[in-house]
Amino acid sequence: MADQKSDSKADAKAAKAAAKAEAREARGKRAEERSGGGVKAGVSTLRTRVAQVVWLVFVVAALFLAVGALLIALDANRDNGLVKFILDGANTVDLGIFSRNNGIKDFTGNNADVKNALFNWGIGAIVWLVVGRVLERIIRP
The missing domain is CATH 1.20.5 (Single alpha-helices involved in coiled-coils or other helix-helix interfaces)
Structure with missing residues (x-):
């Protein structure tokens, strides 16, 4: 017992x-x-944040081009401060390749300025979005 x-x-x-x-x-x-699982989780979080910032920058560039093309098509008042800001931003992010005046395609004739803006800046916006998404996917873990 x-x-x-x-x-x-x-x-x-x-x-x-x-x-x-x-x-x-x-x-x-x-x-x-x-604590996030240590160093590996910290690196993963950092890569995710950087990918988000990269994607945001590329989306903003595409928005400048798209809105700029729309403003040209609508014949917006170019003396307006906001319109001037957007058109200047679009001219900056077109990188000369998608320029309204000397871009991928140069239209002539009636409404050539509108056609050039819609075509070249439209293609430029699509390229910014595609490249941005590819970079975002490469960076993100």
Whole structure:
């Protein structure tokens, strides 16, 4: 009977020690989850943020080109500050390749300015979006 009591006490101590070890392990896992899983998670988070910023920059460039083409097509007042800002921004992000005046395609005749803006800046906006998405996918983990 004495052996049974000592065995019961030993089993109880072992069970208690196992419970403490499980509790410590659970606390360690929770702390690791809160900290982001270490360096690997930190790098992953950084790459995700950089990818988001890259995508945002490319979308803004495409928006400048698209809105600029729309403003040219609608014959917006070019003396207006906002219109001037958007057209200047579009001229900057067209990189000379998609220029309204000397772009991929140069229309002549009636409404050539509108056609040039819609075609060249439209193609430029699409290129900005495609390149931006490709870079975003390369950068993102």
